[in-house]
Amino acid sequence: MTSFDAIVIGGGHNGLVAAATLAKAGRKVLVLEAAADVGGAARTEEFAPGFRVSSIAHVLNRLHPDVIKTLELEKHGLQVARTDFMPTVALSKDGPPLVLHGAYGEVLTGSTPSEQSAWKELRAQLLRYAGILKLFLSRRPPDLAGMSLKETAALGQIALALKKLGKEDMRDFLRVLLMNVADLLDEQLADIRLKGLLAFDATLGSHLGPRSPTSLLGLYYRLAGETGGAAGAQMLPKGGMGAVITAIRSAAEKAGVTIRTAAPVAKIIVEKGRAVGVALDSGEMLRARTIVSAINPATTMLDLVGPREIDTGFVRKVKNIRMKGDAAKLHLALDRPPQFSGVDAAGHKGRLVIAPSPDHVERAFNPSKYGEFSAEPVMEITLPSLSDPSLAPAGACVLSAVVQYAPYALKEGWDAGKPKFLKAIMTQLGTYAPGIGKSVLHTELLTPADIEARYRMPGGHWHHGELQADQMLMSRPVSGWSGYDTPVEGLFLAGAGSHPGGGVSGAPGLNAAKRIIAMKG
Ligand SMILES: Cc1cc2nc3c(=O)[nH]c(=O)nc-3n(C[C@H](O)[C@H](O)[C@H](O)COP(=O)(O)OP(=O)(O)OC[C@H]3O[C@@H](n4cnc5c(N)ncnc54)[C@H](O)[C@@H]3O)c2cc1C
CATH class of the missing domain: 3.50.50.60 (FAD/NAD(P)-binding domain)
Known part of the structure; x- marks a missing residue:
């Protein structure tokens, strides 16, 4: 043996x-x-004949x-190339979308010049502060009770990075650290599409709404990640x-x-x-x-x-x-690529987010506190077969979406609730991509309970806790x-x-x- x-x-x-x-x-x-x-x-699996998809995690960031x-x-x-970085498109019911290009919005289009400069400032600040969290990612957290000399030295490096922020920034870092994301966005931005997107990103994968205390931490966690050396960059792996x-x-x-x-x-x-x-x-x-x-x-x-x-x-x-998850995963096999209103070809290859305002995200979150799903869910949509045709038959298209909020312990039970939640999702999708429902060949909706059963993730939770x-x-x-x-x-x-x-x-x-x-x- x-x-x-x-x-x-x-x-x-x-x-x-x-x-x-x-x-x-x-x-x-x-x-x-x-x-x-x-x-x-983190697998790629066939969910309908000829249609393959990243079955749970779909965006590499x-x-x-x-x-x-x-x-x-x-x-x-x-393969991780800068040319593969994908934009994020914040969809809106009332007009054209707003687009973050490059690595998490190095360039913002679709908004006013004053919003663009407010975003430039906020983005730089978020990345500076996320940079502090980043130092913790690839090491053990400090054991305050019994730190070795090496650990103390590592903590010293973090203290130094904090000091490097400068007095003004350090004060602000400590002020905002445990804030809710909605309040910070209200302080600095005006465009509700941009605020909705950031509120969504801060709460994705957690049981929090944008007005929940500490929800800003989720945005720091996201921006502490990097792809191809660029903080906040994201791609769909081929x-x-x-x-x-x-x-x-x-x-x-x-x-x-x-x-x-x-x-x-x-x-x-x-x-x-x-x-x-x-x-x-x-x-x-x-x-x-x-x-x-x-x-x-x-x-x-x-x-x-x-x-x-x-x-x-x-x-x-x-x-x-x-560890009770709130994120569901939707896969659609479509007979043709969908058309999201006002979105160009490059945008369709990006990450399309339905979270039109922080209030919308908060309202989507509220029912989950009581074991009910969102009537108007928020979601992150990708169409991976547009950049990688091997994932779908010729001319057809794969849609992959993470949808919130779908509480793991749905009060009415998922057997009864799943068809109703799917209907709510399809209605929401149809508002932004008119006619999409007619091109669906096959649907797979995985609730947190399905994710738990199929992938052995208790509570179907994004972070295993x-x-x-x-x-x-x-x-x-x-x-x-x-x-x-x-x-x-x-x-x-x-x-x-x-x-x-x-x-x-x-x-x-x-x-x-x-x-x-x-x-x-
Ligand atoms: C809906 C949803 C969408 C997500 N989207 C993204 C995304 O777009 N991007 C991203 O970066 N992250 C995303 N995540 C998070 C990401 O998928 C997970 O955090 C990550 O995959 C966890 O990896 P892991 O290796 O720690 O655990 P897992 O991927 O859960 O792997 C654990 C493995 O252990 C096996 N196992 C369990 N029990 C046993 C046992 N008793 N014996 C032997 N084997 C066992 C399981 O079968 C599994 O293969 C998403 C999560 C969810 C729920």
Whole structure:
């Protein structure tokens, strides 16, 4: 029987990044993935005959540069070119859209000159402040209780970056840090289309409305991400998000990682407080010195380890992680490309956002607090087959949209609610792209409950746990255990539920692997 130094549970992108990094550092690594294929929520799949789509995550905007560099992903086929950056189009019912070009609106068109200069100033400020958060992404959050000399030095670098902001900016940074995004936008901008778009981006993937306290943090998190060296830039990978997985998988296999699919882990074996192996659903047992769980932290600790192996305080903290998703995913197979009113050909290849004002986003959010879906949902739409015709039959088109708010625990239940929510979405789409309903050949709507069941993402949550102030940095996944270690010796966490959070970044996987290597695990 082959023995391994490390077993990675979960072959999502973070699990693969962790495995590849460990293997490159000389460890013998096995990845165990429950599904028939690796990639988790970052796969490309066929949803109708001849139509393929990025089945959950569809926009690449935060794959961490250290991940690309460490795994040499460009050598493994990942293509990230500035020419692939796509615009964002803020759609409006009442007139022409507003367009952010380049890397998150280096140029803004469709608005007044005074709004353009207000945006230029706000954009620069947002990027400066997001730059502070960015310093935290590729390292363990500071352990305030017991910092090593190295960690103290790293914190010093962050303090220096803060100081570099200058007195005025630093004061403002601290003033706005925990604000709600709507208030900040009202202070600085006038155009409700631009404000609606930013309100949407700040709250995408979270259980927050733009007027919820701290909602601005979501915008910083987004802008702390980068693509091709440009903060806030976004693209649709050729071949869908699965192409990113293909590159990471290739790097992992080249480094010697063994990958087993259709191998769900049922249990983490703990002996005398130490993780020593795993048991599969099939009953097969495998042992290793280090166990890396790149799946949800609550599933890991409560289901795979079990509460009997951990102290009650820790169990309580894990049980309290909020992770009920609000984002649904819609896929339409269309017999022809749709026409969004007032949008040109370049805009149709971009990210089309329906969030016409912050109030609209807030009103869409409100029902979700009471377990109801939005009557007029907000959404981020892409038409990936326009830039990559291999995704659809000739002349046809794929529409991929993230739609909010669709509460995981819908009061009436999703069996009854899904057809009604789909109707609300199609009505909303038809307002912006008249006649779109007539060209639909096939529809797939994945609610958070569907996402949970199909992709093993508890609550169907974007980040495997809300990414809000109390569940970030030193408090992610739970306070006291933010550095990828767990109370079970030899067991580490490496998925989106860990710092810094979700999105296709690979940062949790890379940071966890670096921690394990530093611990000589
Ligand atoms: C609707 C929606 C839209 C999104 N859109 C975007 C987007 O456009 N851009 C973006 O960057 N991010 C997006 N995200 C977020 C992104 O998809 C996730 O944050 C990211 O994919 C998480 O990666 P991961 O590797 O940590 O976990 P996952 O992708 O969830 O991978 C975990 C893997 O572990 C496997 N697994 C689970 N349990 C077991 C077990 N017991 N044994 C073995 N294997 C197991 C699963 O099958 C899965 O393959 C979106 C999320 C949602 C919900």
